[in-house]
Amino acid sequence: xxxxxxxxxxxxxxxxxxxxxxxxxxxxxxxxxxxxxxxxxxxxxxxxxxxxxxxxxxxxxxxxxxxxxxxxxxxxxxxxxxxxxxxxxxxxxxxxxxxxxxxxxxxxxxxxxxxxxxxxxxxxxxxxxxxxxxxxxxxxxxxxxxxxxxxxxxxxxxxxxx
Amino acid sequence: xxxxxxxxxxxxxxxxxxxxxxxxxxxxxxxxxxxxxxxxxxxxxxxxxxxxxxxxxxxxxxxxxxxxxxxxxxxxxxxxxxxxxxxxxxxxxxxxxxxxxxxxxxxxxxxxxxxxxxxxxxxxxxxxxxxxxxxxxxxxxxxxxxxxxxxxxxxxxxxxxxxxxxxxxxxxxxxxxxxxxxxxxxxxxxxxxxxxxxxxxxxxxxxxxxxxxxxxxxxxxxxxxxxxxxxxxxxxxxxxxxxxxxxxxxxxxxxxxxxxxxxxxxxxxxxxxxxxxxxxxxxxxxxxxxxxxxxxxxxxxxxxxxxxxxxxxxxxxxxxxxxxxxxxxxxxxxxxxxxxxxxxxxxxxxxxxxxxxxxxxxxxxxx
Numbered sequence: 001x002x003x004x005x006x007x008x009x010x011x012x013x014x015x016x017x018x019x020x021x022x023x024x025x026x027x028x029x030x031x032x033x034x035x036x037x038x039x040x041x042x043x044x045x046x047x048x049x050x051x052x053x054x055x056x057x058x059x060x061x062x063x064x065x066x067x068x069x070x071x072x073x074x075x076x077x078x079x080x081x082x083x084x085x086x087x088x089x090x091x092x093x094x095x096x097x098x099x100x101x102x103x104x105x106x107x108x109x110x111x112x113x114x115x116x117x118x119x120x121x122x123x124x125x126x127x128x129x130x131x132x133x134x135x136x137x138x139x140x141x142x143x144x145x146x147x148x149x150x151x152x153x154x155x156x157x158x159x160x161x162x
Numbered sequence: 163x164x165x166x167x168x169x170x171x172x173x174x175x176x177x178x179x180x181x182x183x184x185x186x187x188x189x190x191x192x193x194x195x196x197x198x199x200x201x202x203x204x205x206x207x208x209x210x211x212x213x214x215x216x217x218x219x220x221x222x223x224x225x226x227x228x229x230x231x232x233x234x235x236x237x238x239x240x241x242x243x244x245x246x247x248x249x250x251x252x253x254x255x256x257x258x259x260x261x262x263x264x265x266x267x268x269x270x271x272x273x274x275x276x277x278x279x280x281x282x283x284x285x286x287x288x289x290x291x292x293x294x295x296x297x298x299x300x301x302x303x304x305x306x307x308x309x310x311x312x313x314x315x316x317x318x319x320x321x322x323x324x325x326x327x328x329x330x331x332x333x334x335x336x337x338x339x340x341x342x343x344x345x346x347x348x349x350x351x352x353x354x355x356x357x358x359x360x361x362x363x364x365x366x367x368x369x370x371x372x373x374x375x376x377x378x379x380x381x382x383x384x385x386x387x388x389x390x391x392x393x394x395x396x397x398x399x400x401x402x403x404x405x406x407x408x409x410x411x412x413x414x415x416x417x418x419x420x421x422x423x424x425x426x427x428x429x430x431x432x433x434x435x436x437x438x439x440x441x442x443x444x445x446x447x448x449x450x451x452x453x454x455x456x457x458x459x460x461x462x463x464x465x466x467x468x469x470x471x472x473x474x475x476x477x478x479x480x481x482x483x484x485x486x487x488x489x490x491x492x493x494x495x496x497x498x499x500x501x502x503x504x505x506x507x508x509x510x511x512x513x514x515x516x517x518x519x520x521x522x523x524x525x526x527x528x529x
Contacts, residue, residue: 004205008212015213019220028228036285038246041372065243065285123247143246 035130036065037072037140040098057104058148062128064093073129073137075101086126101126103148109155121145121153236287237361242369245281245329250351250371252336253277258387270389270415272340276382280307280332280353282369284324288360291323292330297371299336299351301383307334307353321358340383350374388498389416390483393453397506404462404513408504410481411455414448419486422446424458425499428480436471436505437464440480447486456481460504465514472507480504 040063064070070093075086087102103126109116123143131137244250253276259265280297284290295307309321310333324330351371358364394411414420423445432440439461448454458480462468479499 004208007205008209011209011213012216015216016220019217020224022217023221023224024228026225036243038243041244041249063243067241145247 032132033067035070035132035138035140037062037070037128037130037142038065039063039142039144039146057102058151060101060103060126060144060148061098062093062101062142063098064095067095068132069094069097071131072099073131075126075128077124077126088128101128105151105155109151116154117147117150118154119150121149124149124152234361238359238363238365239286239288240290240355240357240359240365240367241284241286242282242290242292242330242355242357242367243285244369244371245283247281248279249281251279252382255382255385257385262391262393265387265391266393266413266415268387268415270387270417272386272389274338274340274382274386275335276338278305278307278334278336279310280371281329282332282353282355283329284326287326289323289325289328290360291321291358292332293321293356293358293364295332295353295355297334297336297351297353299372300349301340301380302336302338305334305336307332338382340386387415388483388500389414389418390420390422390448390481390498390500391415392481392500392502394455395502397509398457399509404509406460406506406509408458408460408502408506409455410458410502411453412446412448412481413453414451416485417450419450420448421484421486422448422454422456423482424480425482428478428499431478432460432480432504433463435467436476436478437462437467438471438505439463440504458504460506462510462513465510468505468510469514471505472510475503476505477501477503 040061062072071090072088072093073090075088077086085104087104088099091099093099123145125141125143127139127141129137130140255274255276259268278297280295282292292309294309297305297307310331322330350373353369353371355367355369356364357367391413392410393413394409396409398407398409400406412420412422424440424442426442429440429442432438441459441461443457443459446454446456478501480502481500482497483500484497
């Protein structure tokens with residue numbers, strides 16, 4: 001019985017150590033931060049690309065406000081609508097980095113070399129496919145204002161207005 | 163708890179094994195041993211129990227410590243970003259009057275105060291209180307922004323805690339001096355925010371609003387009426403066909419002398435895109451609040467382009483204005499330009515004839 005107390009104490013110390021380590025390993029894993037993509041305050045010079053009439057479009061600059069790099073895969077207005085596709089060059093965007101999305105605008109939205117747009121337009125929402133690390137692709141909604149929203153309000157995504 | 167006492171009997175009778183001992187089944191003996199092993203007083207069980215309790219205690223204490231440390235970190239975190247919608251808005255000055263008389267009656271100024279709104283979203287794990295911000299840009303003096311109440315009023319006492327995911331609005335006034343910004347590489351518009359975090363500490367965070375200060379800031383100065391006002395526009399016919407002179411009257415509203423000239427790129431554009439040879443006159447100096455007439459000789463060099471230009475009403479930035487005191491070739495001069503339609507439809511039609519229609523020959527001698 002003399003050794004029993006010592007063994008019990010050693011077992012307790014060992015158990016505490018194992019438990020602490022296990023809990024540390026389990027609890028110390030930082031929770032995955034959310035993926036935050038937002039429209040950046042865009043510079044004037046990259047807003048539009050309308051070099052060829054009736055085949056122009058709008059560049060929308062997005063910014064990674066999250067804390068980890070993400071890879072942008074694709075973008076769309078809506079996966080079930082007839083809205084035109086959006087083009088995005090797949091690339092890794094570091095925290096604070098920016099990436100352009102090209103939104104083609106139908107020719108009927110052009111007149112006199114400019115887009116038909118409407119002032120005080122509500123924001124439009126696009127969905128961006130984003131992958132973090134080797135994880136699955138997540139679809140992140142991004143609210144877009146400024147020129148794209150004005151074009152959407154003035155001409156609509158299909159060029160018919162509304 | 164139970165205590166099992168095992169008695170050993172001497173089952174021998176005179177050195178001979180008694181029958182019951184010989185017939186004790188092995189199963190019974192194993193079962194007895196097994197029951198003894200399962201007894202709570204077994205030291206192995208005691209050790210296991212202690213170890214399990216220690217495990218649980220260690221896990222719980224470490225988890226608590228980790229959580230507490232993370233919570234302390236969260237309370238001191240400031241993760242602010244520009245709001246998704248309307249992050250930075252500068253009110254626009256009213257549109258300048260289009261009527262020349264009204265414009266001449268309006269005192270000239272290059273300074274304007276405009277209300278600025280900055281919206282930031284709290285992406286951190288805990289609530290924060292945005293106390294204010296200092297916004298710097300190349301186009302205006304550093305502006306101090308204060309929290310905006312729901313009604314729009316701003317005050318240092320208007321502090322509202324912003325929950326995670328919430329948006330804080332700050333407002334203030336920016337003083338623009340439109341002729342004052344240097345024409346060097348653009349500087350980013352930056353906000354330095356002062357934030358009180360959940361732990362009671364006050365921290366700072368810097369946000370870049372606009373890398374080139376292009377969007378909101380330049381719009382203000384673009385709407386400021388220029389010092390030079392075109393008060394008259396006329397044509398002087400020439401005996402030489404295809405040649406005429408545009409007479410432009412310009413009045414200077416500013417209290418400083420104004421330099422007016424035809425920019426070289428406008429001359430190039432008129433020639434290459436509109437088929438007109440524009441001979442730029444020598445720069446003209448207009449005294450403070452004075453007027454001057456500028457004569458611009460024009461010749462048709464391509465009828466096809468000139469007719470198209472006249473029909474389309476092309477107008478390039480054909481007159482440039484600058485403060486005469488800055489000198490004409492100063493790289494840092496604040497230069498403004500105004501559009502002017504130098505393609506006179508009647509003169510071009512007289513020289514070139516009717517526009518060429520499909521299947522019908524036309525055009526003048528210069529095309």
